[in-house]
Amino acid sequence: MTAIQTEVLLQTLISGVLLGGLYALIALGMTIIMGVMKIINLAHGELMMVGMYIAFVLFSWLHIDPYLSVFIAAPFLFLLGIGLQKYLINPVMKVDSILPENQVILTVGIGMVLANLATIIFQSDYRQTPVSYGTKAWYLRDYWKDSPVDISLSMPWTVSFTMALLITAGLWFFLTKTDMGKSIRATAQDLDAALLMGVNVERMRVVTFGLGSALVGAAGCLFIPIYYIYPDIGGQFTLISFVITILGGLGSTVGAIIGGLILGLFESLTATYVGMGWAPVGRFVIFVAALIFIPGGVASLLRSRKFGK
Amino acid sequence: MKKHITYIVLGLLALVPLLGLSSYMMHILILVIMWSVIGMAWNLLSGYCGQVSFGHAAFFGVGAYTAGMLYSKLGISGWWGFPASVVVVAVFALGIGYICLRLRGPYFALATLAMGVIFRIVAENLVGVTGGDLGIMLRERTWIDKTWYFYIILLVAAVTYYLVRKIIESKLGYYFVAIREDQDAAESLGINTTKYKTIALILSAVITGFAGVFYTNYMGYIDPKVVFALHDISIITIMVVMVGGVATYWGPVVGAIIMVLLAEIIRSIPKLGTAHHTLFGVLLIVIIIFLPNGIVGDFSKLKRLFGMRSPAP
Known part of the structure; x- marks a missing residue:
C-alpha cells in the first residue's frame, strides 16, 4: 500500500468513526423508546x-451558535x-x-404532518447554517512535521462528535445512577414487575418518549453545522436509526452505540471505495447481513444485557 | 340482493364507459380501481395475515419496471409484463420474505420499509439496467382512448376481489387469520407459520406487481422516484386500507375512493395543495384514534354516531 492509499x-476510518458517534446518538433515542414502550417511533427522523x-432559525435570526442551541x-x-x-x-x-x-402507523402520520408543516413554513429549499468555523480543520503535519501520512480532522465534525460523546455519557449517568433512570430501565426490562415495585409506568413512558425526542433533537443540532437541511430529511434518519437498532440488538443501548460506529x-x-451514491445501499447491506447472520444484533454477541426476548 | 351486490357493482362499472364521461373522470375512475387493487393486495398480507408491510412500493415498482424493461430492453409490448411480472415479482418477494419474515410485528414493518428504500436506491444507481433517474418512457401508447385501460384494470380488480374472497373463505384464509391473532398459538397448532406468511407475501406482492405493470402501460412513463416512492405509494397503500377498513372485503375499495378523491380535491385548491401530506397525516391520526377498524370495519360505530342526532325510534 502506498502512502496515499494509507492516507485515504x-x-x-476517521470520518467513519466521527459519523458513527453522531449516528449512535440518533439511534439511542429510538432505542430507549423501543425498550420502554415496545413501539418503533417512525417519526424519529422528523423529530x-x-x-x-x-437550530437553523436560532442561527439565522438570533445568530446563536448551533452548538449552543x-x-x-x-x-x-x-x-x-x-x-x-x-x-x-x-x-x-x-x-x-x-x-x-x-401505534407505528400513527407515528407515520405524525411524521407526515411534521415534515409537511416544515415544507409549508420553510419551503423545500436546501438550507445551511454558514458557521464561521465550517471549513476549519486540524492537520497532523502541522503538529508532527515528519509524519509519514497527513491526516486532517475537521473542526465541526470533531466538536459534534465530542458533544455527542458527552451527551451519551450524560445519558448513561442518568440511566444508571439516578432514581428515575433506574425506574426507566426497570420498566424496559419487565413492565409488570416494575408496576408491582411501585414504579409509575405511565409516567416513565411519557418521560422516555420525551427523553428520546430530546436526544434526537440534540443530535439534530449537532448535525446542522456539518450537514444541510430540507423538510424531508427525516425519513433517512429514521431508517438509519432503525438499521442501527437492528444491528445493535433491539432495545440495547450499548448495542446502539456499537451499531452506530459500525454503520x-x-x-x-462504501462512499470512498464504491461510490457516493452507493453509501445508502451499504447501509442496507449491513442491515440485511445483520438480520441473516446475527438476528439478535451486537447485543446478543455481547450477552451483557438482555431485555425480554 | 346482498348476495349479488358484487355482480351488480361490477355490472354497473362495466357500463360506465357508455356514459361518455370526460377523459379526466375516466382517469380518476381508473386510479380508484388501481388503488383498490393495491389496497386489496396489501389487505391480504397485512389485514388478514397481520404482517404489516411498509414497503409495497417495492413490489409495485418491480412490476412497473418489469413491464418497462420488457419494452426498453427487449422491444416487446409492455403488456407482456403481466405474465412476466408473476415470475419476477414472486422471486423478489421470496427474497424479501426470506429476510424480513424473520422479524415480527413492527420490526417486520420497518424491515419492509427499508426494503422499499433499497429497491429505489438500487434502481436509481443501476443506470445500465434500469436507466437510472431518467426512467423509462413508452414511446407509443396502446390506446389514446381510456376505455380499454378501464376494462383491463377492472378485470384485474375483479379477479383480485374474487381471489381474495376465495382465499379468505378457504382453509388458507383461516390460517392467515390464526397467524394474525396469535402467531405462537398458530405455530403450536401445527401451522407452518413461515410457509403461510410467505404465501401471503407472494400473493400480495404479485397482485401489487400487476398494478405496477398496469401503471407503466397506462402512464407511459416510470422513474424510480415515482414507482418506488415511500410516501406516495407505500404509505398511501396503508392509508387506503386503514381509512376503508382493515380485513374487510370492501374496505380497500371505499378507502381508494376516498383517498383518490381527497387527493384530487386538495390538489385542486390553490394554497392548500402543498399541505396535502399534513391533511393526510391528520386524517390518518384521526382514523386511528376514532375509527381504528376503518370506515367499513367500524360502520356500526359511525351509524350510531350519526344516528344519535335523529330522534330515537
Missing part, C-alpha cells in the same frame, strides 16, 4: 428535523415528545383494533 484509508430547524432544542423537543406521547400515542395504546401496529465506518468505506 485512515482518513476514511430530528424539527431540532435541526430550531442544543440547550434550547433539546428541552423543546422533550416537551414536544411528552405532548405527542400523552395526547396521541397513549390514547391509541388503549384503543382496541385488529392490527396491533396501529458509520461501513458507510464511509
